[in-house]
Amino acid sequence: MSDKSDMNFKEQQDRYRDTVFLPRTSFPMRGGLPKREPEILQHWAEMDLDGKIREAGKGRPVFTLHDGPPYANGHIHIGHALNKVMKDVINRAHRMSGFEVRYLPGWDCHGLPIEWRIEEQYRKAGKDKDTVPVLQFREECRQYAAEWVGNQAEGFKRIGIQAEWENRYVTMDFSSEAKIVEEIGRFLLDGSLYRGLRPVMWSPVEKTALAEAEIEYHDIDSTTLFVAFPAVKDPTPGQALKGVSAVIWTTTPWTIPANRALAYGPDITYVVLRVDETTEESLVPQGARLLIAEDLVETFSKEVGISGSHVLYTLPGKALEGAVFAHPLRGNGYDYDVPMLPGEFVTTEVGTGLVHMAPAHGQDDFVTCRQHGIEVTELVQGDGRYAPWVPHLEGLHVFKAAEPVSDLLTEARQRAEAAGEPAIGLMGRGKINHSYPHSWRSKAPIIFRATPQWFIGMDGATELREASLNALHDVTFVPESSRRRLTSMVEQRPDWCISRQRAWGVPIAIFVEKRTGEVLRDADVMQRVVDAFKEKGADAWYNTDPAVFLGPERNPDDYEQVFDIVDVWFESGASHQFVLGQEGLSFPADLYLEGSDQHRGWFQSSLLESVGTQGCAPYKAIVTNGFVLDEQGRKMSKSLGNVISPTDVTDKLGADILRLWVLNSDTNEDLRIGHEILKQQGELYRRLRNTLRWLLGALDSYTPEEAVSYEDMPPLEQYILHRLTELRALIAEAVETHEWVGVYPALHGFCTTDLSAFYFDIRKDAIYCDAPSDMTRRAARTVLDILQRALCTWLAPVLVFTAEEAWQARFGEETSVHLEPFFEPDAAWNKPELGELWEDIRAYRRIVTTELETARREGIIGSSLEADVTLPFSQEEAEKLGGFDWAELLITSHAEVELLPGETRHGGPTVERAAGHKCARCWKVLPEVGENKEHPALCLRCVNVVSA
Template sequence: MTTSSSEPDKTSLADQYRDTVFLPRTSFPMRGGLPVQEPKWLEHWRTSGLDERLVAQAEGRPTFTLHDGPPYANGNLHIGHALNKINKDVINRAHRMSGYAVRYVPGWDCHGLPIEWKVEEEYRKAKRDKDSVPVLEFRAECRAYAARWLNVQMEEFRRLGVQGEWHNRYATMDFSSEAAIAEEIGRFLLNGKLYRGLRPVMWSPVEKTALAEAEIEYHDHTSTTILVAFPIVRDPTPAQALADVSVVIWTTTPWTIPGNRALAYGPDITYVVLQVNETEPGALLEPGAKVIVAEALVDSFCKEAHVAAHHVLYTLPGTALEGVVCAHPLRGAGYDFDVPMLAGDFVTTEAGTGLVHQAPAHGEDDFQLCRAHGIEVPEVVQADGTYAPWVPRFAGVHVFKAADVVCEALSEVMEEATAAGRAPAGLVGRGQIVHSYPHSWRSRAPVIYRATPQWFIRMDGENSLRDNALAALDDVTFVPAQARNRLTSMVRTRPDWCISRQRAWGVPIAVFVEKHTGEVLRDAQVMQRVVDAFRTEGADAWYNSPPERFLGPDRDADAYEQVFDIVDVWFESGSTHAFVLGRPGLTFPADLYLEGSDQHRGWFQSSLLESVGTRGIAPFRALVTNGFVLDEHGRKMSKSLGNVIAPQDVNDTMGADVLRLWVMNSDTNDDLRIGKEILKQQGELYRRLRNTLRWLLGGLDGFTQAEAVPYAELPELERWVLHRLTELGGLVARAVETHEWVGVYPALHGFCTTDLSAFYFDIRKDALYCDAPSSPTRRAVRTVLDILHRCLTTWLAPVLVFTAEESWTARFGTENSVHEQAFVDMPLEWMDPELEERWTRIRAVRRVITTEIEGARRSGAIGSSLQANVELTLSQEEAALFAGVNWSELAIVSHVEVVIDPTSASVYVEGDEGGLLHGAPVVHVAEGEKCVRCWKVLPETGSRADRPGLCLRCADVVTGMEAATPEGA
């Protein structure tokens, strides 16, 4: 059998010339191995003193201050923590690389109920009575618990690549912090805005303390609903004949009936006096009973009260109820007081009967209305949620178990009234409703409104804190912009700020109250003694010192009550600006606060009120909010659903850089989604970015600045790449200034994959691999690759902190870090919109050509695109427009023959439609031989006897390389 010698000859020639091709070389591997490599980079930065060098580098620069909202030192970090801290870290790093001095002091919230709750859980497991533990011992255990988790979280944040002054972190339980918090309380004390008052607050019967709105979450809850009749006992207009009529209310909180002291009606609502004609089984009203309900709610009332037939005796305007007085439905059972009817603008006809019972101790509207009419606010419910001993019939019953007891009592009254032929009194109907109800987000238990003596900061009055806070927000930038409405509406409607909690772990509201007068002592010297003691001994000094230490020798300690309520943790975190931003190099106000959108009712608001109340200005110039993290299906994460994504697991399996990329590829203005598939997608995006960096590094092997080409000498394609870089540079610069980063890194990824990998790299790899080192085109390509590498590596550095460092050091060594570099300055001459427009058209034509080539490949007419010759038809105008374009280079084919059609005004449709009018490119099999070095198929291949198998370009390159190689090398 005879074999052809041509193929072995080509193979042999290809092997002979293999080393003359400038294939990419780099130490930067295709796979990152992030879970293993990232901790090594953290250790390298620590031992090489990167943080110290960054501090030295910042000298003399303008300052950028992002004040860290303190996470709670309680348990491992969750994905929301990672989102928040990564966001902050990207912004800080980008500002540093933009020329700012950045000092980032991370902090922790260490006091309050969640930590107490955890310590008490250990007590409960050990069957230990918390109340029997000395308060200082209990506080010490809370401090140790918080310190342990603070250190755990610190290491977890560092593992995420977050750069900060970890050695200089702040914590609200530091002695200096506790002193500063006490000093801030003192500022409100001395300016007259701190007062003790009685009003309803959110109260947790389980935790036995008041709660802030930010400590509340809402869950579906099944409540008993009741209709209750209050018989009218006094009517100022006898012509209405209401003496035998009862007012019916509807409530979802039967347990508040013992606390009822009034009824509210709507002045603008039309009511009816309704007489029952017939009833259904289960009805508690008898035929002939007369009741008042809103006209708009008659049908729903009859349905719930099982009234089968009725008729309206007459209608009443709401104003006709002014001055009407009812009896409490439990009159005769210890509730022998009048219940006046009062006009309330909060009464609606959305549900119930259009009449609302008022328990002033258990509702904000109830409290305000009753206090305005001089009605007492009774204390009927104790701290643990049970009725007080002095509450008739219900003493000791827990409010959440009171529905049956209350309904039983009201049923008995109704039976007695019916038997006596009196107007209805007591229970009229009973049902159930599933509705959104407030719960403590720590114990997950439902809460109640309960009026107790608490410490408040006054929102209104002279020098109104509310008005000043709203005015201060006028100068604040919000990202996203619509967040302004959320915060301003919350400030506009919030009641006085309740800052007291009935717990033990925290900073006490260190004030004294004069027993004789009930007045709080407002003495600057007393307050200063407190602050000085806290600064050296911590807040424990309040518990282990005699009151004389603070009151001084001129006051009788027995004449004063020492207050042991602790301050709300939101006040503590809201005052962190006072002991963080005051440090050298940290400006006040801060340039930026960044937290989740829930902090409009939490830290953003408490910081605003605290700072405006003590300093007259907001503590921030800008507020950035991000959404919540949900699973891939938009569900809240929970262990029961098995959909929790822990940042620690992502670090260990994929690497922190992938998690950081997920953050910056997401729309953080809205709720974000994460899951295994989403992370898998992010891993793919990461791989493409990494491959882009690897390609750049490979193409830059051996590059020096002596090889660089001035901008004016660059080919048009290279100048187009630099124009695109200026657009991206502008995108990054705007994000730095505005804090609006959504879309920046997706745009960067799109540039890498579409403009570079699928276009520019694909076109220029021939020149890069096969041109002579001295070739102007190859030098231009490497000049642009150098700029691309510097730009992309620094732009990616705030996000891919480990990968960017690896890319930088693979080229420049480990003597310096990418994180010490500045973003590349973009010369104005690189911006060329006309070039952008021209290349948009050129690329559109190229897409048409490559589509035809792909068709030829699928049909088997050609193998690779280099086996093609293309006949390209252009109009005369297009030929002029595309003058100088090397179509064979752009289409990556061996030859393109341009044919001018003089009969056509345009071959290619401009605008959104795209495509051809006529004259599609025609693909032919290229004539000639394949060059064994560059693989182009050209007639000239092999024409030089001394360079068999090579095209003329490659023959010249190889000859030049041999001439440049010393003999014997």
């Protein structure tokens, strides 16, 4: 066109601008979520949305997701957000699927982390915790926990979590504490609870036993020692061991004083190695006769500097039965024999094939030694220091003992060499970097330490282990692969140590008879304790005369009152007792959902308690989510500066972006988050929002009278409705199986690929330019009405704020999408054969649009509306695809099917510039433009519309 022609076209375009039905909506393009979301939250509070949701659910089938309690200690973090959003989506989806959902959020309020924080405050103030009355200390812990419960609740509300906040549960409520102690009583009365000496994971910093779930692993450097034990008694029957020394390897030198035995592998072959030559740095005496595993001779010799040796003889492991050795520190106060015991746990992977046994500091050591009647002695105190009765090491911290123990072993070796005696003591030392357990609170390394503790037996009369494993057979796991994780942990776990040596928590409120050491198992006593806890909380154990609990028939002076507190995992595991079974909360729960670490924590403790006292698992299904890492796959830490907090995201981007990230991720695995990932989620959100905005705009002034029946709709509209049935089936399956991975990416793909890039693109011409009475336009707007309702309700569980805003933009602020059910497509819309046909149409359309793009780049056309396309079809293709309006589907001004002979297509489509002039209203290029004298700039379709 000339400049004059361009000017004339623009003038004509302006003339008809108001006759085009362009989208209009109050729903803004930009979400402004950080500002808009708090306004929506306020609106929900004013309209009592939570109350309306509760009222609407009455009488429906019940779905119960029991909330695993986060710890009330600090601001919510990204892991909290991930977990709570997953739960919220599942709850909302069930509610919109016709269930009554009562979700009571909970908090874990007792235990060491809070106690540790209060102690930190004491240390800063120069106060000694032990001088503070226990009830005052407990009250300070209670106040601290209450503050963080409120803080975290507000954080969860801000990210859109819907819950009965006024009915929340906390483990420090009096009613909760009463139920917890009642649960302890059930294990007491059935004989499962006992006091015993066992090695437990012990924190010397926090001076308490720890549960497996309270442990994290870090790499540390440890001193390693090779230590020789000289034989003092031959096995019977067996090869003579005169002058032979058994050698062990240890990464914990501090446990050598606690050695009471050695272990061999019954199926391992051993040799007696005579040392002929050594390196200059070697500590091994020449001529020494050393007993080690045959498979480890080479690596052992290299590590201790043996350069020449000779195998005197070999012997099978079983031949060592009955052999006895001397402690390597004999003559220094450790003058006792060390028997050789069989151990199936002994391997030849590292070391010497012989294991040093310290029964006070290892589970295998303890079990094996006890089986053979070996005494378990306590040498290490609660603060990690050797007891006063430990020769040469009294008062020394075990983590500083490597050098002193090495020195004592060196002295032993030197004395033996000088006296011409068999090798004893230190044969070699080194360093190893290995994974070692640490307390996840203090971050300090822990030790294994045998102390008197309270345990729940896994085997024995109650057969808790077997019953728990059987209960898991009926539990659904998502993902299914996580089943083995929990079952293997239950299979392998030792008796459950439930006692802690702290002050803030529910006490193990029982009595022990001083004379006999027997635990008092009296139901009446236990009931009096429970009743007191209901009225006064767990503090009643500390401020009530024991006679009140024991009753008139017993003398309090005859009984020890136990003040150990119960493991916090026992408390949270008991939460089904004080949460489930209420009105609208079923037992067992339909679902527990937590991070993968809870297979060793809450999932397991809940299972053991429920099976132990109720005879069944407390859940029908378990969903596990992964951990959150940064964009490089690293653990988040302040030192790396890669921490992403939920508050940061909501303040900058909005909660809906955070929620979208969760549901667009594979939550079965570890997730990644960072600024770039959130930026990508923002772009995905923008596309979804634009879809909703265009729908609302295109539905401007839509009325139900405009609707067209399904039977009268064009095939394109019927195809889009078919796609809705497929999406609804995907959502329905997710609701049933709790498998949500991939659902919202599919919904996003539908919005961007099926709608924005296909259906909307095709139907814009009819919606903008056809007459309001035109059947195609009416059918399209009928489908848009359906799409808007469907997408708003289907997106509502995730985009809780945006879906609400879009719903109210059309239906008014007195309504809420969260009171609506999921949109249900008509079953008649589900036509797989129609779907297959349109997939073929779309595949061919992609071929043609590629040619159109090529023609545009080559300057043949400017836009697709300037094109005239010829489509060569075979007879078969023409019968299948030729009956459609391809100009409409391709968004061109003209398209013609060319029928070619044969069954295969000859060549691709051809693109030419369309003949005629551009309509100033619809922009199609048609020969008929100019035929109407009154409206010479319009095509005949547009003339009819503006003339009506």
